[in-house]
Amino acid sequence: MIAPNRNGVMHSSWLLCYYHSLILLLISILPQGSLVSLLDIQGPLFRIEPPYRFEFSNEVGGRLDCSAQGSPTPKIEWLIDNTPISYIKDLRIVLSNGSLIFPPFPETGYRPDVHATVYRCRSSNEAGVILSRFVHVKAVVKQKYEINVNYEHNVILGNTAVLRCQIPSYMAEYILVTSWIQDDVNIYLNTDTGGKYVVLNSGDLYIFNANPNDGYKSYRCRTVNKITGEAQSSVFQTRLSITEPLGREKPKVSIEKYMKLTVKLGDDVILPCVAQGHPLPTYSWYRENREDRTNLRGLDLTNPRYKILVEKAGLLKISNIRLEDEGKYLCWINNTVGEDTIQIALSVTSPLSIQISPQLETIDLGKDVTIQCKVSGFPVSSQSLLWYHNGQMLNSVANRHKINLTDERLHVRNVVKEDKGMYQCFISNDMDMVQATCEIQLGDASPELIYKFSDQTLQPGPALSLKCEATGNPPPQFVWTLDGFAIPENNRFVVGQYVTIHDDVISHLNISSVKDEDGGEYSCTARNSIATVSHSARINIYGPPFIRPMSKVIAVAGKDLTMKCPVGGYPIESIVWEKEGKLLPLDMRHKVLPNGVLKIETVNKLTDSGTYLCQAKNHEKQVYRRDVQVYVSTPPKILPMPPALSGILREGQRVALTCQILEGDLPLSFEWKKDARYIQGVSSAYNIQGGSGIVIRRVDEFTSSLVIEKIHSMHSGNYTCLVNNNAGTDEASVQLIVNVPPRWTFEPLDQNIKAGHSVTMHCQAEGYPKPSITWKKSVGVDTTEYKDFSYEPNVRQHGNGTLEFTSVAKSNQGHYLCEAKNNIGSGISKVVFLRVNSPPTFPQKTKQVTVMKGEKAHLMCKAEGDNPLEIRWRIEGKRVNEDVDPRFSIREQVLEEGMISELGIANVFRQDSGTLSCLLSWDS
Template structure:
């Protein structure tokens, strides 16, 4: 719907106005009926918002008052003169021109003659005999294209000399006439002592001077900052034009008029103005009933914008709304109720324009519901672990929650924690914690509950693990991986080789053994068995070293050295511990032979008095040791334990022989 000057437009009874979509179309515009301020309101069942305001003004241009020929203007040759136009009543931009004697002879502007487009006045810096005649002011309305003419103003020469500048008038005898001169006298539209200019507008400053000889006009900025290339000088420098005005164009400007008798200057300031622009706006918000709302909007602009707030298109006044506070761009509403729902607008406004920010406030009121977040019907947990049960009902206002174990209300204990958000935590669970658990949520609109069963299972154990092995090409092997687990658990097995999951192209089974037939050199590496259950994940690993046939792998054959065949790399050497802490060790080594195929990586192994044989250990820097690295930092060591380290090299053929062990080194105490 549309309003004009605050009154709703009744489209049903107005044949000239109709709407197309949201647009208002007006036919046969009428100055009396259609002038004013328009505003559009958009609304639906959730509320209303207002558009920014727009106005329609009708341009017009009245005729000059009927009168006889204007009084003659007497002036002496060599002196300056101003002929006033005095525009009639009008609306809309005007353009001024002057006719000399009769149409179509118009006054041409030059350094001696200037027509102000601010006042319409004609300025002649130094009158010459050829200037004598009748002058008619022509006023054009750029919107209506109307043109009106004033009565002629005769310009005649006097026999004595009158020097006039401002309020000073000096009469000079006639015999001085031909030799008389005058320093520049600045006149014209010098009302730009302080000019407000809007951002991106076109700013025009006018400056003209009377004088003999004809003064020259120039412009400068007292600050010394040069004019940018966009600044234009027009009409013999009488007009300075600044298109697309920006903040950096603001400041002092000085006009200088100069001839050989002297010079005169005038200066004024252009101040930067801009309509508001948003720095912070409001966004759609949902709040529970009885909660508080705080919205803030911020805008810049010059002059500094003022703020107002609308709800569903109506002005909000804090004084008549006890729960509402409005301070500049901030809106606060305490203890929201359902009637506060609707469309809100923050309006920032100064004399150059206004901006609107709109948002919907939804005040929610509903009984608790677990439809989107019920407890799992069956939750399994390993004995000794910590269990977390989340109670997340949808409710407005937020619901108060309590827990039941079976039919008994659950209370806090050393192992049981009830968090303010409704979450239940049980530490170090045992078989006695197995039960049905119910979360009950309640607010003033109703109650809801959700129930789940907690099942406590025994920890899963790996009963048979794969071990590090050495095997000859062509043989077959089974890497065992067997477990003992709670019968209530679902168990799956998977294997990884050198960090990549093995795709068996079949479903996982409860049997975790891995069989490898007809082993090749490329099968050498690290194998990891991963056991996944409903409640935990376990893994165990082993290194498989694949060797070629003894006859060509023997040192006497020298096949690898002669590069007749590629072999696994030779053993690294000189493994040493450069630095050791309570849990890490910095190792270095020298490479062995690559045996015809570049070394692609190294595996670090360790041994202690408490381990059975050599075990692969993790490295952190780098996490994967490539063939170009000869140092690594091992992690996960135990404090105050004596360690030996060795390194195994690998290439595309397989893993080579391990290096000799490093010297025994004890980690630091913790």
């Protein structure tokens, strides 16, 4: 094998075959446009994240689901200790959709490394990696167990009995007490009210004020296995043995004297306290002072959140638990003989949650970025906050990563490419673990060449490979040129490029068996949507002078022109330029450089068009000549258009925009845009819903006209004419503003509302200029005279034209006029009526009437309110019916705001004495 020279060039035909194979493989892997498609990437986000704890029965098996969204579709893996797990026959299966299956297994198939360990789900794609919370898996092997209660429970008459299910310790965490059965009656968990029986969340049954009758009843507890759902009752039943007190007895605690309780924020909790004694013990509650934990203070039982469930018992219920309720509580039990205490440590928890900001951020290289996680829930410690980047834990030791646990922030300084990807923050306690995810994408970055080929001088024959490597975002594309011209279309030249795992782009230009004509200045140009960067170096191949063919050159009048003579061969003594037989330079605008570059300043169409000849000569007086044709073209220039058409155009009129060219060579092509979108052309079609009504006409070779035959508000916008030829492009814009008279977008409507309620009256209109909305109210009952709406304390007019009434009163009733004007046309208006319905009332609630026996009684009932109203009469609760008893007569008179009903009773007698009522009803 031949070793590379100092420029990294290997001269070997075997190596050349290797280059060809590599490049062809890379091209087949990366189809056209693949570099751009790499940008359409979205990092993984969990759709389904597995739980923190997962327990299942060996008889049923279990399934853990984990799925994520992203582009491309993320890959799902399950880990133990950061190592991907494998399939284990009959014990563990990973499905293609990411689910983890634990099949049912016999007791002998139990394996702690499979059935009692911590798993984690990992999701990854090209954007990065995320991890799920830890998943504590525990398979519960079915075991036989019995639920028992004591055969007999002794309790002193009048005291409280506490019955407890006896659950084997190895099953205690899976068994829940659901109820107690007293004879054939179920007593369920009940902590809302006091009574004879209370079942706490612990499953204990409290029987208050025990009496001899309680001794004739039997009790049994009923449980359920929360893993299997299996229900089971205690094997035996228990009874109470009620004993008479044998003299005075000091309190004897019936439950644990020291206990810990945990309750969720917002839930209710019962603090148990019970003892037996004679005389009956009394109970007092205290709690530890939060500021000074050595002192106790009595609980204020007048607080509505505190409640003693049963009188003369010690169960304290605290409702709607708050964080400040956490602490130590003491129940003091005493009677005339002695005392005792129960201490309870109450812990308050709240579900963990975490929010990350930002969720998606684009950062330019070299900039700083800060990610913050806001944690809620308790108990929690800031020290348990963990940060991950693409599945790897971060720490503050890293030079550019700074973790502030107090502010829950991660700060990344001087972002580099390796910092992109998925960031996660995790927080945990003994009950749960939660995480939040942020994706950091790299912002657009100009290409930067990180490897460049250098000048070389070679003999003809060997292979040559030139390499350029660039970084940038989007990843740049490379273009190779030779003396400013495209690389020759020759089988000896092969160009290839590929993207590394770090998103750097490497491009090679490989030449097999170089010839003297291949010499020249080679350039690699890296280009993305942000910028372009180039590198050039001279490759000299020994041999006589040679000038490669040059295609015709089109110069732009008024601009500078630079042409390079593409000379091969080495060494070259001189390169000169001629025009029509005359050696250049001809004037001060011409400059000929030693490397064969011709520069012409401010190109003139008359003097600079024509045929140019380049000549190269070496020391052996060998000469090579090649000519090139230069055409000078004039770019188009548009006659300035008026800056704006406003104030004179109204809907329905006609308008024409003309684009006229002052100068420029033919052929010319015209295009029109509205608000930066093409009205017609290949780039994109412009479409106005319902038909644009736009017609574009080519008046002649130098003029284009855009005609709108019937303008509409949708035609308002900025119109641009673009014209181009082979020398350049010009554009001119004009703003078109269409004046539109007002029209309703929300026409006001009549409203009917009860007094005291709120109501809104909408009035909204559109047009150009934007219409102003005003409200007026009619004067009196006349709907032809309106005055500007004056201030009323319960009325508010919003900027969008809506009129809002709060607590409507009768005084608000009336006709309202809404007007919309913008000085285009006469404007629009609408009259609406606001009716306020007042609930009917009786001005006089009671009245006593005395009538002589045998005379006629006249009873008057007057109601005020909006009609229609109906009044009915009743005597001692029975409806008066004048059709049944001719002594009764009813007359009614409808008033403007109410009615009067008169009940007449002819020939009254003593039995008519009593209470008469008039009942009022109305249509609401």
